[in-house]
Amino acid sequence: MPGVQIIDTKIPEVKIIQPNVFGDERGFFLESWNRRTMLAAGMDLDFVQDNHSRSGAGVLRGIHYQLPSPQGKLVRSVRGAIWDVAVDLRQSSATFLEWVGVQIDDESHNQLWVPPGFGHGFVVLGEIADVAYKTTSYFQADCDRAIRYDDPAIGVTWPAMDFMVSEKDSAAPGVEDAVLYD
Numbered sequence: 669m670p671g672v673q674i675i676d677t678k679i680p681e682v683k684i685i686q687p688n689v690f691g692d693e694r695g696f697f698l699e700s701w702n703r704r705t706m707l708a709a710g711m712d713l714d715f716v717q718d719n720h721s722r723s724g725a726g727v728l729r730g731i732h733y734q735l736p737s738p739q740g741k742l743v744r745s746v747r748g749a750i751w752d753v754a755v756d757l758r759q760s761s762a763t764f765l766e767w768v769g770v771q772i773d774d775e776s777h778n779q780l781w782v783p784p785g786f787g788h789g790f791v792v793l794g795e796i797a798d799v800a801y802k803t804t805s806y807f808q809a810d811c812d813r814a815i816r817y818d819d820p821a822i823g824v825t826w827p828a829m830d831f832m833v834s835e836k837d838s839a840a841p842g843v844e845d846a847v848l849y850d
Contacts, residue, residue, distance in 0.1 A: 672699070674709045677768045682754045682786070683711070684770055685742070685779040698777055700744060701802065711781070713740065715802040720746075723792045723799070728831040730789020731755055731824075731840075734811040735847055738784035740804035748797030749773035751827050752780045755787040757815070758849045765843065767824050772799075785849045789817055791826055813847065814840035 675684035687698040699705070706713055723729065730753065733739075743752055755767040771793070772778055782788045784804060790797075817824065817833065819842040840846075 671705055672702075672709065674711070677770075679754070679756055679763045679766055679768050681783040682768045683781040685781060687777055687779070689777050700777075700779070701742070713742070713781075713802075713804060715742070715804060717803045717806055718800065719803065719807075720798065720800045723797055724832070725792055725795050726830050726832045728789065728791040728817055728826070728833050728837070730837065731787035731815050731817050731822075732789065733757055733787040733813050733815075734805070734808060735813050735849065737805050737808050737811045738849065739807070740784045741782040741788055741801045742779055743772060743782060743788070743790070743799060743801040744777070744779040745772045745774055746798045746800050747774050748795070749775075749793040750790040750797050750799060751793055752790045753788070753824055753826075754780060754782040755789075755815075755822055755824070756785070757787050758785040760850055761785070765822050767822060769824065769826075787815060789824075791829070791831060793827065815846045816840050816842050819843050 673686040752772045753769045756763045821843040
């Protein structure tokens with residue numbers, strides 16, 4: 669029977685979602701999303717938009733967030749592998765500036781739940797990755813924000829590799845100069 673395992677991380681709101689995968693010599697089947705299953709697991713999520721990005725080797729995207737219209741994201745890699753990161757940007761949170769990083773890939777089919785109020789970023793670990801994610805609010809260009817992926821105030825441990833980073837992400841402010849959630 670299809671279903672998922674919800675795996676806790678060091679930040680209570682950030683979850684790893686591990687779907688049950690049914691495979692044989694023909695291929696595999698999994699449910700990437702099932703509202704009833706997630707409700708039964710205590711996760712009442714309402715998604716409004718699906719996004720899909722393709723990135724090459726070493727591409728680093730992030731750390732992105734929206735303010736004042738935060739997005740929750742359910743992230744998965746449908747092709748390839750990424751190091752996926754969620755950073756708590758809620759100043760009133762006990763885990764403010766803490767982060768969770770996990771490998772998301774097309775072998776394990778795991779997913780990362782990045783709640784509203786968190787920044788999100790990833791780097792491609794292989795030659796290419798197709799990343800698909802559901803969001804809980806619509807993208808709004810005027811709400812689009814980023815903070816430096818290498819800000820020492822956060823201290824994300826990225827894989828040791830050469831990164832390809834956009835101009836926007838390279839010029840993003842550090843936490844000290846960013847507008848964050850209350």
